[in-house]
Amino acid sequence: MKILGINGSPRGPKSQTPKLVESVLSGAKASGSEVELIDVCRLKINYCNACGVCYAEAKCVHEDDFEDLYNKILDGDGLVLASPVYFRSITAQLKTLIDRMADAIHCQLLTGKYGCAVATAGSPNYAEVTDYLSRIIIGFGASVVGSVGATPSIPGDIEAKKKVASMLGQTLVDAIKTKRAYPEQDEIHNETRKRFRSLVEMNEDIWTHEYEHWKKMGWL
Numbered sequence: 001m002k003i004l005g006i007n008g009s010p011r012g013p014k015s016q017t018p019k020l021v022e023s024v025l026s027g028a029k030a031s032g033s034e035v036e037l038i039d040v041c042r043l044k045i046n047y048c049n050a051c052g053v054c055y056a057e058a059k060c061v062h063e064d065d066f067e068d069l070y071n072k073i074l075d076g077d078g079l080v081l082a083s084p085v086y087f088r089s090i091t092a093q094l095k096t097l098i099d100r101m102a103d104a105i106h107c108q109l110l111t112g113k114y115g116c117a118v119a120t121a122g123s124p125n126y127a128e129v130t131d132y133l134s135r136i137i138i139g140f141g142a143s144v145v146g147s148v149g150a151t152p153s154i155p156g157d158i159e160a161k162k163k164v165a166s167m168l169g170q171t172l173v174d175a176i177k178t179k180r181a182y183p184e185q186d187e188i189h190n191e192t193r194k195r196f197r198s199l200v201e202m203n204e205d206i207w208t209h210e211y212e213h214w215k216k217m218g219w220l
């Protein structure tokens with residue numbers, strides 16, 4: 001079992017967000033999973049230019065660090081997405097990665113996998129980002145087992161939430177092992193599938209790779 005954590009904070013050694021991701025991953029490791037943490041801000045990932053080549057050919061026109069990271073995401077059983085709140089949203093670096101994954105949402109490439117969301121904020125409003133990241137993970141077809149957020153300026157909050165994060169890592173491993181069902185998320189998965197099925201069918205002639213993928217999965 002492999003779980004990948006992606007930290008979207010650019011702040012380096014003083015950064016608080018990685019403390020929570022590391023705790024999720026250490027909880028997962030203690031429960032028997034292989035884990036890896038990637039700092040997305042250290043990678044070179046160009047902006048998506050909406051050329052649509054990934055829809056047609058399952059490859060990207062950019063030559064940068066995206067492909068290796070994308071393969072790790074697709075290869076893993078679990079995904080932890082983490083970001084500080086920047087203007088009520090995620091950091092630009094993490095968003096740039098997510099934008100490059102349009103083929104993954106069209107093809108629901110994280111179906112059957114599990115994930116969780118992590119955020120820190122200057123205010124108590126970290127749920128703006130944990131809710132957003134959870135929706136993104138579900139959008140790719142995976143199930144979200146929970147989230148953790150902290151407000152580092154509140155004394156003791158990070159230390160307390162590191163314990164919650166470690167338990168979240170254990171929950172993630174357990175969900176993967178037992179293929180835990182989340183019926184309310186499956187309703188969203190069904191709606192998402194319906195939407196992308198009709199898009200992929202409509203674009204059969206140009207989105208050739210995606211059409212083939214949907215056929216191969218038996219979803220058409």
Ligand SMILES: Cc1cc2nc3c(=O)[nH]c(=O)nc-3n(C[C@H](O)[C@H](O)[C@H](O)COP(=O)(O)O)c2cc1C
Nearest residue numbers: 009011015016017084085086087088120121122123
């Ligand atoms: C550019 C920028 C925008 C921010 N926007 C918000 C915000 O909208 N809401 C909030 O609560 N905190 C905001 N913050 C505070 C950070 O979310 C908070 O300090 C966070 O814990 C930083 O994480 P880090 O230690 O991993 O860098 C912002 C910080 C920066 C640098």
